[in-house]
Amino acid sequence: METLPKYMHGFWRIALCSNNQKILMDFYRKFYKVDTSLLQKGASLEEMQAHLLERLDCQTSEDTSFLKARCVDLFTSNLDSWRQLEELNLDLPKLMEQGTEVTISALVRLLEKHEKRIKDQKILSALIPRLRLFDDINNVLDYAYRNLTEKEYESFITNLMVQKRLDRLPDRKLSISLYLQLLLHGEPTTGLARIEADFAYNLFRVVELNAKIRYSAIRNLNKFGNIETKCKIFKELLKMNEKLSMEHPHYTENSEVHRQKLRIAFALIKIFEYCDDPPSLRTLLLPSDHLGINLMHEFLIGTCVESIDWVLKALPSLQPRQQESYLSIAYIFIFKNLVKLNEDKKLSEMFTSLLPLTMGSCYEVRTLAQIILHRLALECELNSIHIPVAESLISSVETLLGKKLYELQSEPRLILAEIYFMNLFLILYGIKLEMLARLLDPENWCHPPS
Numbered sequence: 322m323e324t325l326p327k328y329m330h331g332f333w334r335i336a337l338c339s340n341n342q343k344i345l346m347d348f349y350r351k352f353y354k355v356d357t358s359l360l361q362k363g364a365s366l367e368e369m370q371a372h373l374l375e376r377l378d379c380q381t382s383e384d385t386s387f388l389k390a391r392c393v394d395l396f397t398s399n400l401d402s403w404r405q406l407e408e409l410n411l412d413l414p415k416l417m418e419q420g421t422e423v424t425i426s427a428l429v430r431l432l433e434k435h436e437k438r439i440k441d442q443k444i445l446s447a448l449i450p451r452l453r454l455f456d457d458i459n460n461v462l463d464y465a466y467r468n469l470t471e472k473e474y475e476s477f478i479t480n481l482m483v484q485k486r487l488d489r490l491p492d493r494k495l496s497i498s499l500y501l502q503l504l505l506h507g508e509p510t511t512g513l514a515r516i517e518a519d520f521a522y523n524l525f526r527v528v529e530l531n532a533k534i535r536y537s538a539i540r541n542l543n544k545f546g547n548i549e550t551k552c553k554i555f556k557e558l559l560k561m562n563e564k565l566s567m568e569h570p571h572y573t574e575n576s577e578v579h580r581q582k583l584r585i586a587f588a589l590i591k592i593f594e595y596c597d598d599p600p601s602l603r604t605l606l607l608p609s610d611h612l613g614i615n616l617m618h619e620f621l622i623g624t625c626v627e628s629i630d631w632v633l634k635a636l637p638s639l640q641p642r643q644q645e646s647y648l649s650i651a652y653i654f655i656f657k658n659l660v661k662l663n664e665d666k667k668l669s670e671m672f673t674s675l676l677p678l679t680m681g682s683c684y685e686v687r688t689l690a691q692i693i694l695h696r697l698a699l700e701c702e703l704n705s706i707h708i709p710v711a712e713s714l715i716s717s718v719e720t721l722l723g724k725k726l727y728e729l730q731s732e733p734r735l736i737l738a739e740i741y742f743m744n745l746f747l748i749l750y751g752i753k754l755e756m757l758a759r760l761l762d763p764e765n766w767c768h769p770p771s
Contacts, residue, residue: 623653
């Protein structure tokens, strides 16, 4: 620009930016007679703006507005501490409105180094909507963690996640109350919003924000929460589910209660290894729950418990709907522990305990028992485990059910024992039961429940 006449400097004369500050200052002194001491640390913002507006001959409102913003950027970048800001008694929300992202980053830099609570906490609320860079967000979170109370810090995180559509939590342990809040975060989507969210995921793999936040809470809990915290959260989730069941025994599909129970079940499954009281899981086995909820609870219990003696003992006296759930739990447990149960000489006994259910009066229970035992017998054969009752079951069930046995392979409870945790998300979306036969295909993995 030094080679050009002043009338050709145009917009660049008010940019106030250069990789070499000395060249910049020399340029302003030479061409515009600027007192560059007003651009250095310690200078007054008002004097800087007034002087530059006069010297750089800003004729339009656009030039004036842009130059004022660049002055704010330069002024805040020259500050060394947040204490300087407070001593100058500046209107910080107004300063943020006038400046650009450079101003915001400069303020965040000062805030991140500040070791005390700032005098006006409303500044944080004004700062949140203007944060753009993830590093800036992390720096503000660091300040908040050091200087705010636990309640204030949690409120700050929640506001930040909602306003900035942030789906990442700070890399540190959170309180139990905040974990619980985030695990159930978000209003359930219905109607067109639900359709649009599913369409966005299926076509573009865009996961709905609230689902991301909930899954982020689970990741954070598993990474930073200690065993005591996880156990307490697990028990609290069980209590919340039990309360929902008592207060809303006849909830409807896709209602808010249904969605809350889905989210609770999802969270329980993701942290099930921290359950130190498996019998407490029996509160999950309610005949009034919808099928998707029951399947998740059965998967959880069948995977979590160390023994199913209580399941086998209770089975004969239960109602048909409950018998189906208990059969499912027994099947999952036996399937996952087949070899060990055989080594402990318990497998044959379990086959014998479940056999009477294959001849019961209820068609649904009888058929489920038949296909479950048939599948377990095939697993025994595959693993070279020789149990007489299992070997005879294969041919008898195949003769009894004929071609229908092939059709029944899509029974969701038959697949539960073989799926991965991630596959279980599919159950949350109310897909047709025959589609559950595709659960083993990783291409069908889905995102966390909404």
